Amino acid sequence: MGCCLSSFSGQDSLRRDQSLQHQQQPADHHDAAPSAAGGLENGGGGVPSFSEFSFADLKVATNNFSSDNIVSESGEKAPNLVYKGRLQNRRWIAVKKFTKMAWPDPKQFAEEAWGVGKLRHKRLANLIGYCCDGDERLLVAEFMPNDTLAKHLFHWENQTIEWALRLRVAYYIAEALGYCSSEGRPLYHDLNAYRVLFDEDGDPRLSCFGLMKNSRDGKSYSTNLAYTPPEYLRNGRVTAESVIYSFGTVLLDLLSGKHIPPSHAIDMIRGKNIVLLMDSHLEGNFSTEEATAVVELASRCLQYEPRERPGTKDLSVALxxxxxxxxxxxxxxxxxxxxxxxxxxxxxxxxxxxDACSRMDLTAIHQILVMTHYRDDEGTNELSFQEWTQQIKDMLDARKRGDYAFRDKDFKTAIDCYSQFIDVGTMASPTVLARRSLCYLLSDQPDAALRDAMQAQCVYPDWPTAFYMQSVALAMLNMQTDASDMLNEAASLEDKRKGS
Structure with missing residues (x-):
C-alpha cells in the first residue's frame, strides 16, 4: 500500500492535535483518561493520547478511503464503514466513517468521542481520536490486524478456534465490559462477534466503537431481531442489562461456532442437550465441566427479565x-x-x-529529476480553455522559476516557488512534489520531504519516484526498516512497468 497510508501532517499534526485537546475539548472532558487495574494511563502502554484529526489527515491515511482499505470490523454496511489506515509515524489505525445525518450536532459528536476517548484498557481496541470537520464525522481507533471473532468462528479457512482460546475471549471481553462499567460507560451498542477483534499478539479485544451512542435514529442493534434483547424490542432503549443479554449471545457463538437464536439455544439447554449445542469442529476437545459452566452463564445472561441477569462483575467471577x-x-x-x-x-x-535512493545520494537524485523533467506528469492534469486564467499563468510562471532555481541548486528559492504553485491547488504535479521533497531533504527537513513524497503518491499512486523519495526521507528519519520496505516497493513498481 505504500506510505500513502500515512498522515500528511506528521509531527506537526501530532503537536497540533495535542494542543487542540485543550482548545476544543468539551469543558466536562478535560481530565486525562483515568487509570484502573489492568488499564492504561492516557498515552501509556503504547497507546497515544486522544486527539482531534483533520479530515485531510485521515483521507491520506486511508488512501482517500479506498475500497481496498475497508475492513469488516463491525459487519456494518455503508455508510458506517471501517477503514484501515496508516499515519506518518507508521502507526496503523482503524477509521470509522459516519454520515452527518447520524451525528448532525458536531458538539454532541465531539463530547461523545471525548467521553469514550478517556477510556484506556488492555482489553479494548482503544479510541485514539476523532474528526469533526465540516460534514465529516469519523472515529479513529487502534487497528487490530488479526480479524474479528466472527471471521475466526464462522468463516475460518485454516483452523477453528480451540476451546482454551474461546474461554479466553469470553473472559477478556467480560473484563473489558467490567472496566467500562466501572468508568461510567456501562452501555455497549450491538455487542456481537464482529465487535471482538484480535490484536498483533492474537489477544482478543473489544472494539471501542460500540461504546459510542449510535445515531439519532435510535438503531443500537442489528436488524436480526432473534439476537436483540427483548426489552429493546419493547422500548428501543439500551440498558446495562441489555449488554449482558448480548454477551450471552456471544457466549452461544463461542460454544456452538455458529449463530443460534437464543430462544432455540435455551430450549436445548433446558432439554439438557448441551452436546448438541457444542461446535462439532472442536471434535470433543473441550472440558465438559467448563462447557457446562459457560452454558449455565449464557443461560443466566439470556433471561427474559433483565433483573434476573448477572452483573458485569459476576461475568468475570464466573469465567x-x-x-x-x-x-x-x-x-x-x-x-x-x-x-x-x-x-x-x-x-x-x-x-x-x-540505486541513488538506496545510497541516499541526493546529488544523483537531483541530476535524475532534472533530466526527467515533467514527462511523468503527462495525463495527471487536463485544463479546459476556460481555466487558463491569469492566476493559472502566474502559477505556471512560479513553477518555471522554481525549475530554474532547482536546476541551479538554489533549493530555498525552489521551495518558495514550488510552494506558490502547489498552494493554488488547481494543478496537481507529482514532479513538483518530488522536486520540493528533494529540496526539503537537502535543507535537512525530512518530515516535510516525507509529506511531499506521500502527496505525490496520492496524485500518482503507481509512480515509483514517489516511493523512492519516501524511502530516502524515512531513512533520514532513522526508520530503516520502513525505508527498506519502501525502496523494495518502488523497485517492484518499476519492474511492473518494464513488464507491461
Whole structure:
C-alpha cells in the first residue's frame, strides 16, 4: 500500500492535535483518561493520547478511503464503514466513517468521542481520536490486524478456534465490559462477534466503537431481531442489562461456532442437550465441566427479565476459574505467526533512481529529476480553455522559476516557488512534489520531504519516484526498516512497468 497510508501532517499534526485537546475539548472532558487495574494511563502502554484529526489527515491515511482499505470490523454496511489506515509515524489505525445525518450536532459528536476517548484498557481496541470537520464525522481507533471473532468462528479457512482460546475471549471481553462499567460507560451498542477483534499478539479485544451512542435514529442493534434483547424490542432503549443479554449471545457463538437464536439455544439447554449445542469442529476437545459452566452463564445472561441477569462483575467471577491456560500465547492458539520484524527480501537490480535512493545520494537524485523533467506528469492534469486564467499563468510562471532555481541548486528559492504553485491547488504535479521533497531533504527537513513524497503518491499512486523519495526521507528519519520496505516497493513498481 505504500506510505500513502500515512498522515500528511506528521509531527506537526501530532503537536497540533495535542494542543487542540485543550482548545476544543468539551469543558466536562478535560481530565486525562483515568487509570484502573489492568488499564492504561492516557498515552501509556503504547497507546497515544486522544486527539482531534483533520479530515485531510485521515483521507491520506486511508488512501482517500479506498475500497481496498475497508475492513469488516463491525459487519456494518455503508455508510458506517471501517477503514484501515496508516499515519506518518507508521502507526496503523482503524477509521470509522459516519454520515452527518447520524451525528448532525458536531458538539454532541465531539463530547461523545471525548467521553469514550478517556477510556484506556488492555482489553479494548482503544479510541485514539476523532474528526469533526465540516460534514465529516469519523472515529479513529487502534487497528487490530488479526480479524474479528466472527471471521475466526464462522468463516475460518485454516483452523477453528480451540476451546482454551474461546474461554479466553469470553473472559477478556467480560473484563473489558467490567472496566467500562466501572468508568461510567456501562452501555455497549450491538455487542456481537464482529465487535471482538484480535490484536498483533492474537489477544482478543473489544472494539471501542460500540461504546459510542449510535445515531439519532435510535438503531443500537442489528436488524436480526432473534439476537436483540427483548426489552429493546419493547422500548428501543439500551440498558446495562441489555449488554449482558448480548454477551450471552456471544457466549452461544463461542460454544456452538455458529449463530443460534437464543430462544432455540435455551430450549436445548433446558432439554439438557448441551452436546448438541457444542461446535462439532472442536471434535470433543473441550472440558465438559467448563462447557457446562459457560452454558449455565449464557443461560443466566439470556433471561427474559433483565433483573434476573448477572452483573458485569459476576461475568468475570464466573469465567476467571475457567481461564486456566493463561501462560499460552494467544497467537499460538489462534494459529497465526506473530509479526516480529519485516522478512528479508532478495536483492534485485535497481534502476539508477533506485540505486541513488538506496545510497541516499541526493546529488544523483537531483541530476535524475532534472533530466526527467515533467514527462511523468503527462495525463495527471487536463485544463479546459476556460481555466487558463491569469492566476493559472502566474502559477505556471512560479513553477518555471522554481525549475530554474532547482536546476541551479538554489533549493530555498525552489521551495518558495514550488510552494506558490502547489498552494493554488488547481494543478496537481507529482514532479513538483518530488522536486520540493528533494529540496526539503537537502535543507535537512525530512518530515516535510516525507509529506511531499506521500502527496505525490496520492496524485500518482503507481509512480515509483514517489516511493523512492519516501524511502530516502524515512531513512533520514532513522526508520530503516520502513525505508527498506519502501525502496523494495518502488523497485517492484518499476519492474511492473518494464513488464507491461
Amino acid at each position: 476467571s476459574p475457567l481461564h486456566t491456560k493463561s501462560d499460552a500465547p494467544s497467537y499460538v492458539m489462534l494459529g497465526i505467526t506473530k509479526h516480529e520484524e519485516a522478512p528479508s527480501t532478495p536483492q534485485r537490480r535497481l534502476s539508477p533512481m533506485g
